[in-house]
Amino acid sequence: MQLRVFLLASEMSLHNGSERVSTGSGVLRRLLLGGLILSGLTLLTAIVAASVGPFTVPFTHTATTLLDLIGIGESTAKPTEQAIIQSIRLPRIFLAFIVGAALGISGGIMQGLFRNSMADPGIIGVSSGGATGAVVAIASGAATVSTFFLPVFAFIGSAAAMAVVFLIASVGGRFSMATLLLGGIAVSSFLGAITTATIILTDDLNVQRQIIFWIAGGFDTARWESVQIAAPIIVVGALITIFVARDLNLLLVSEDEARSLGVRVALVRNTLLISASLITGAAVAFSGIIAFVGLVVPHVVRLIAGADHRVLLPLSALGGGLFLLVADTAARIVLSPAELRVGVLTAMIGAPFFIFLLLRSKARLL
Template sequence: MRREHSTVVVGARSTVVALLLTVALLVGLVLGVSVGSTFVPPGQVWSIVAGHLLGRAPAPGTPDLIVWQLRVPRALLAAVVGAGLGLVGSAVQALVRNPLADPYLLGVSSGASLGAVAVIVLGAGTGGLLGLGLSTGAFLGALGAFALVWALARRGNGFSPLRLVLTGVGIGQFLAGLTSYLVLRTSDEQQTRGVLFWLMGSLNGAQWSVVVLPAVAVVLGFVVLQARARALNALLVGDETAAGLGVDVTRLRRELLVVTSVLTGVLVAVSGAIGFVGLMVPHVCRLVVGGDHRRLLPISALAGAVLLVVVDILARIALDQQEVPIGVVTALIGAPTLLYLLDRRLERS
């Protein structure tokens, strides 16, 4: 009886949290479109967006170009990337059975960064390396890193958490070294600044064509992960227990590795490597709504979207005439949060 009551309480709390996060996300999106070098009143933002959705021509004198072509895609991309990082963080933490694991733990982001930097540095002035664009290079780099992790981690008896972590960390450090070498090769100061800015995370190149792919990837990733929520719950209690409950642990880990790697690669390709979001969002959400992935996954997605929309606003207004890389802001927020969470865990243990 007490267990049923506790389940009802947690379910009601999750519903309330989801509603609050949805409202916060809508408010954040409107503010993200309103705030900038030219302030656009929220009422005018709604009017312009509604006009485009309903097929009406923009009124003369309205900042239609700024709102619809520049700021709306950027705000939506921030929400999509944040939601994706929250999802991937929750899945990776279940995959390696560590609540302080990070989406970039498997080395995929390092591969994406290497691919992007190779396009920028080696393809400068030639339209990109082998004709590839920045996002394409980053995505191919992510897939290459994933292939290395897959080939090395599956040797022996399946995908153990320790093998996955050690393989991902090792490959990530190796690829990060190659990335640093490529950065040192360039003698163009402006190009170097551009590479470093991208490596620290940026949504500066957001446009409607860029938003579509990550949005589709995040929706599909959420559907796949949510369908495996019960299996993720079983995985947390140990491989033997999960197998006893009818979960094919090896197959589940393989599926999680594919989904998280591809999704991380897509996100890094459009936004650069943004740290700490996938680390702290699932952990904080787990403290609020519990560890049941049926609730944790959607709440983590909403919380990640809200966080990155707010962080993007701060990155744009923190300095006059200059945008701060998003990774800098997330690090300033995430590092103290991580230390606080670690302190709480040590006190409990």
């Protein structure tokens, strides 16, 4: 099915075949404007997210607490309110934002490398590998030994899946993007079968419930320690990808033209693929499977800000963080005091958008 989708969309060029990059001043202007708008919206959303929930904190108390944390003024919140904001809600806000940023920028990279706006971070099996690793940790009982065993197993699963797919794509000594895609689909299907079999063969209903909850994606277990581990991996990977964004623009025009301009095509391509895979693995390890963020956000940013990856990738990171922060906040309050899994909510939003892309691509091919 995934292969058919990609064949159907193969004519959908992200740049209509040969769009040239923008001038430096235009790039800077769009980047600054988009960055300021998204940063402002993120700050407002963070204040709302820190205030709402089963225990509501007044917005003024939240704002003064956040300002107090950065050394401005003094918090007017009660000790209980400060504890809830600082120890429970802020870690969740930060983790949701960095995971969304990771998925957003990874989606932009994958769509650029595959020249297809329907690509997403999980296309080469990284998300499936993370799911399998997490399921093994839960089913074996390792997740009960330490809270960090689950994300460690998930990250190992993501890295292993990435390594296998890269190995398949490099068989014969020549790297092939087409083989990478097909290998990713095959590995994802295989790992999905392992995950499903593990759930079916597990007799403990509580364990099955934990597995299903993790696969659905969420941030209810977010802690400052989770942010401290995930953030460096995601930030470093994102900075690397942004640093080579100009070379990605040239690759989209033509690999031969990129080589003639001094771009080391294989190095740039592998750097982008590995960076995107690692930050996706780090995101999945702490959040579970959260679908469609890497598909929807880069596409929307591309429609608004253009296809230049010097603008697209940074704004996809900010947009992805904002999108997932909004989704997580909504997931917490829509069924309050119960909580809807954020992965379910993003799928509800992303699936109709994906169908829209399919219909539009089909109309172009007719």
